[in-house]
Amino acid sequence: MGSTIDRSEIAFFDLETTVPTRPGQGYAILEFGSILVCPKKVIELESYETLVRPHDLSLITTLSVRANGITADDVVSAPAFADVADKVFDLLHGRIWAGHNIIRFDCVRLREAFAQINRSPPEPKGMIDSLPLLTQTFGRRAGNMKMATLANYFGLGKQSHRSLDDVRMNLEVLKYCATVLFLESSLPDVLTGNSSASPNAITRNRSNGRTDVDGPGPSTSPPSSSRNDDNQISPLSNPIFSLVASSAGEQGQEPVKPNRAQPNPFDLGPLVDNIETEPLQSNDVMEEEPSTATQSNIISESNEFLEPDQVSIPSVTVTAVPYFRGPQKVQILHRDVPLQIHCGALNVRFGVSTRFVDHAGRPRLSFVVDASPNLCSVLDACDNIAKRFVDSDSNSEWRPVVSRKPGFYNSPTIRLQLPTVAEGDGVRWITEIYQKESPPSASIQRIVFSRYDVAELEQLIRPGSFVDAYISLDPYDYQQNAGIRLVVKKLIVDSN
DSSP: OOOOSOOOSEEEEEEEEOOOOSTTOOOOEEEEEEEEEETTTTEEEEEEEEEOOOSOGGGOOHHHHHHHOOOHHHHTTSOOHHHHHHHHHHHHTTSEEEESSIIIIIHHHHHHHHHHTTOOOOOOSEEEEHHHHHHHHTTTTTSSOOHHHHHHHTTOOOOOOOHHHHHHHHHHHHHHHHHHHHHHHHSOHHHHHHOTTOTTOOOOOTTTTSOOOSSOOSOSSOOOOOOOOTTSOOGGGSTTTHHHHHHTTOOOOOOOOOSSOOOOTTOOHHHHHHHHHSOTTOOOOOOOOOSEEOHHHHHHHTTTOBOGGGOOGGGEEEEEEOOTTSSOEEEEEETTEEOEEEEEEEEEEEEEEOOOBOTTSOBOEEEEEEOOHHHHHHHHHHHHHHHHHSOTTOOOEEEOSEEOOTTOTTSOEEEEEEOEEEETTEEEEOSEEEEEOOTTTOOEEEOOOSSOOHHHHHHHSOTTOEEEEEEEEEEEEETTEEEEEEEEEEEEEEOO
16 A cells, blocks of 8 residues: 555546446446646646456446447456455545546445445545536536536547546646636736626527537647746645645645635535535425415415416426536526426326435435326426437436336326435435325325335325325436436325
């Protein structure tokens, strides 16, 4: 093992993996690449890259090859992860980690790989995830903040989706972004206020749902990072590494102060906490309500939910909105208001499923209901509009929101999601769940669960029962899968 006394280098790393093709399949690492970067000079000191042979070569499907170009023939003679685990551990343990979307993806896959060989994973002493960091600080001027889009914006070429190439591109993208932010923070107020390069500027053209990639971009020559003269700016003045260098014990001159007081745009502490604890498709936690209510009370409080026949298809639009805790969020609007639908008397086809999991490994609970023709018409229209909005550089496979099984086209179904949120050491439901009593009272009673118990929920939502659901339509594009999730905000279960 390497020395852990002085581990001030920043370890940029990236994984290429298989793409799951069925629920619960999981990921297998196909390639690991890393570079060690000096935080003072921002230059590469060391690199390491290796292909990795998965335990089952059949996991490398056509979808997987399309994502990164790595075939079964490429890895058949490569070492297993257990054979390179010592090297990976030595490169990463005790260093600051950096990468694009590593908190949500690469770090999780790395821990899974070490757990599979009964080894403790490496632990970082700091983290730089350039996806949420640049989303919050660089804004939407470069588009959707994917690495390929950022590289195109700065004229750095096409992303190869291979580990070592991607981490080097990641470093160059950070340099460019830091340079732009540094210059903007140093400009006089009169220039910054009128500048088209304002940090909050949105230059993406969404009239056709695409980023303008055909126009000329900046010079493709990256800035020199190997100069070592006395006149260069101290790395501690670089907004990217000012936080990193101090946490790594580096010493240097004070950062250059901008002309106006600004908070440190790269303070990742609260941001990382939010990312690690929030569900993949987060929903605002609703305020607690009294445990009993009437049907009219619930509906009056939910008057923003439309009946399917109230939705005007020509009035449905899709837009991109800033989402500071993660990738660009796409929103479906109806007359410029987020579209939410009330679906009454839905027949439960299949009860609560726990086979899907979120990024934290918690069950992503859902159940399947029959969908009426007018509801299918609305959802199909939203599906088509949202699908056209997906970026051209996306490798994701679109999954229709309405399921029509072969031989059962007259019985379409939809899957309703029941989101959860971490609370202390446990988990709780976000969805407000009510139960409708039998006539003649037909009163509605709020169900308060004393603990997170899926079995208790399964007894409530049974095949053949009927529910009223108040749902939001949440588009997603994550890990080669895209579509619309139907997230239940309120659920009324018929006790009959």
